[in-house]
Ligand SMILES: Nc1ncnc2c1ncn2[C@@H]1O[C@H](COP(=O)(O)OP(=O)(O)O)[C@@H](O)[C@H]1O
């Protein structure tokens with residue numbers, strides 16, 4: 001009588017068996033497989049975009065939060081002496097560290113220098129009529145004082161408006177909230193589609209290979225030997241799909257940053273390619289594991305051993 | 306080698322007219338088969354022949370009773386132990402169960418591959434086994450190119466590839482003409498003479514009568530006769 005262990009061989013022979021059979025069934029189910037891969041790619045690409053979007057918004061809001069400056073716009077026809085009074089008042093407010101007056105004469109010079117060539121005299125073009133208001137640049141001791149100081153200054157007569165970054169922060173936070181909500185919704189929908197499609201591909205493979213599975217069971221193949229090719233198939237679908245997503249995400253983010261960042265230099269966009277790279281790698285890992293888990297679960301349902 | 310002690314099998318037959326129905330496929334079976342025996346299991350369709358074999362290779366579990374194979378009780382085998390049991394028995398079916406996209410040699414090699422034999426062992430063993438079951442001249446043909454008898458030879462070759470001590474055959478000649486059936490039975494007898502314990506379910510009266518082996522007759526799940534010689538006429 002032949003003992004059971006006899007004839008057992010090094011693992012690599014089984015691996016070649018698994019790979020051959022996985023390729024065979026991927027080929028047999030190629031349309032279902034292609035649909036799974038495409039959906040996986042889309043799902044993980046969207047996931048990647050949302051992660052990068054959220055990270056960038058976080059970086060921007062951090063920058064805004066750390067901004068201690070505000071700009072106080074004085075009403076255009078206010079006397080200079082009155083402006084000086086406002087300046088003194090603001091200087092004496094608590095937690096204010098610095099106040100700088102930018103009179104409208106200086107303001108127009110700035111604009112002239114920054115936006116026109118040296119031959120143009122903007123003031124002359126406007127017939128000596130300067131439409132700009134005076135403004136104050138106010139610095140406070142810490143980010144937590146910005147709002148309070150701004151409110152006090154805003155209450156003064158002759159003050160038109162106080163601009164400070166934290167105003168935008170609220171809008172940004174609202175944007176982020178909606179982005180997260182919609183992003184999560186879209187991603188969950190796509191992940192459900194991924195689960196359905198990969199699960200269905202595995203189910204079709206199980207049905208297509210039903211006779212083969214029966215024979216394997218009756219000759220005494222171990223349960224894991226029968227399962228492995230199916231798990232591999234799911235892993236491969238998840239891997240290929242998320243690999244596509246990660247590559248497209250990585251390349252398009254780098255191209256985007258290269259081309260867009262210089263036009264919006266005031267935005268602290270994430271230019272560190274290491275972060276995109278890590279997120280791309282994370283996406284590949286999640287995609288592969290998801291493919292494996294989905295095929296494992298659908299094997300539990302469709303493969304009776 | 307094989308022993309059934311008071312084995313019964315009741316199938317859940319689904320619901321009929323709102324009542325749950327049950328099918329008693331086997332009823333109080335006591336049967337002992339010695340090492341090296343060749344036993345025919347006969348009886349009308351629905352008598353329980355296939356069920357008895359399925360209990361042996363653990364495709365079904367008995368409702369009550371104990372079953373010993375090679376001295377070991379298989380009633381409470383763990384799931385991962387079932388393949389080990391099956392490696393000790395070759396199983397042959399009426400419908401051959403050959404893979405259509407593989408040649409005869411590949412079909413036999415496939416069984417060795419899933420049992421993790423090395424490539425070298427596979428290369429050495431397959432031609433010998435094909436020779437033994439008389440199908441070597443068709444080694445590179447596909448099942449669709451073979452006659453029924455040739456297919457069954459290939460299937461038997463696959464079943465004995467790892468020299469199992471037990472061979473179970475469920476109506477192995479059910480799809481074959483009388484002459485071919487006779488050849489297949491003779492092949493199985495040859496294998497039995499090399500020491501393989503054999504349990505063959507069939508209702509081929511003429512063959513059973515002329516083989517002069519032990520014949521166990523089932524009727525409605527009960528053993529109604531167990532004797533050497535021919536088909537019993539109950
Ligand atoms: N899986 C099953 N579920 C319910 N009833 C079954 C099942 N398999 C067999 N039976 C019933 O059990 C009885 C015995 O069947 P079987 O063992 O196949 O007999 P045989 O092989 O002698 O023709 C029959 O009445 C059959 O209908």
Ligand SMILES: [Mg+2]
Pocket residue numbers: 354355356475
């Ligand atoms: Mg039957």
